[in-house]
Amino acid sequence: MRVNGRVAQNPDQWIDLDRDRITFEGKPLCDAEKVYILLYKPKGYLTSYGDPEGRPTVYDLTKEAGTWLSPAGRLDLDTSGLLLMTNDTSFAERITNPAHEIAKTYQLKAATLLTDDQLQQLRQGVELSDGRTRLAGVTRLRDSASAKYTFLELTITEGRNRQVRRMIEALGSKVLKLVRVAIGPIRIGDLPIGKWRHLTADERAALGVDARGDRRQKTITRPIGNTSGRRRIPKPSYSG
Known part of the structure; x- marks a missing residue:
């Protein structure tokens, strides 16, 4: 098995599945499905x-x-x-x-x-x-x-x-x-x-992830806006 082109000799080696390229007998290993x-x-x-x-x-x-x-x-x-x-x-x-x-x-x-x-x-x-x-x-x-x-x-x-x-x-x-x-x-x-x-x-x-689980660069809207006034909503549901 190779990690980024180098033979992996340390069984305790840390790898990043998002960044490292991992191959076995010259074939890339499939990434785990993103959940x-x-x-x-x-x-x-x-x-x-x-x-x-x-x-x-x-x-x-x-x-x-x-x-x-x-x-x-x-x-x-x-x-x-x-x-x-x-x-x-x-x-x-x-x-x-x-x-x-x-x-x-x-x-x-x-x-x-x-x-x-x-x-x-x-x-x-x-x-x-x-x-x-x-x-x-x-x-x-x-x-x-x-x-x-x-x-x-x-x-x-x-x-x-x-x-x-x-x-x-x-x-x-x-x-x-x-x-x-x-x-x-x-x-x-x-x-x-x-x-x-x-x-x-x-x-x-x-949240910036497409249908295949690939990440896209995207600014996430911050729901702050003008919140100075009162507004009536249903009573919050709290636990405990």
């Missing part, structure tokens, strides 16, 4: 493979996918919602690399009633321990009848560790519930919690 799935991750599930404490992981939910898939980004243990999983490493890198500014949209419940001034702070960026956040899209979904809580939809183009939670904490509040509802133009829709499905051809195209 892209959307999972509604429940709260309480890890996005890592295996856990020394025996906690459930997203791999417990995707055993029937038929191939090894890795999460394109992560959701923390207490966050539920949309998680893309794939065996396409280049696609995963483009989704997760902040340089590509792929929008991630969340719905959350804040522990306090947030003012319009505080929402404007979120839009303009707040100072965190690892630097100021980028501009964000913020929509007040509703306030609780008791006027104690605020429900928001927040769109960011970064992926820092527990970023949304830390942004709300920077306002002196706390996130009680957090659900990721969209990545780029792809929304979780009515997919049941804990279930997964393959991305449709249109969804793959919107």
Whole structure:
């Protein structure tokens, strides 16, 4: 077997199926079929493979996918919602690399009633321990009848560790519930919690992948726009 024209002598050699040319007896080996799935991750599930404490992981939910898939980004243990999983490493890198500014949209419940001034702070960026956040899209979904809580939809183009939670904490509040509802133009829709499905051809195209699974250079629209006002939508569906 040769990798990029050189005989592979190390059985532990790492290869990149997207970039390396692999041949056996002069014939190229077929690339594995690219698979892209959307999972509604429940709260309480890890996005890592295996856990020394025996906690459930997203791999417990995707055993029937038929191939090894890795999460394109992560959701923390207490966050539920949309998680893309794939065996396409280049696609995963483009989704997760902040340089590509792929929008991630969340719905959350804040522990306090947030003012319009505080929402404007979120839009303009707040100072965190690892630097100021980028501009964000913020929509007040509703306030609780008791006027104690605020429900928001927040769109960011970064992926820092527990970023949304830390942004709300920077306002002196706390996130009680957090659900990721969209990545780029792809929304979780009515997919049941804990279930997964393959991305449709249109969804793959919107994320820059053609019908054959080949990646295309394409700018993904960020659904931020003008989100300064209120709008009425159905009550968000949270897990946990």
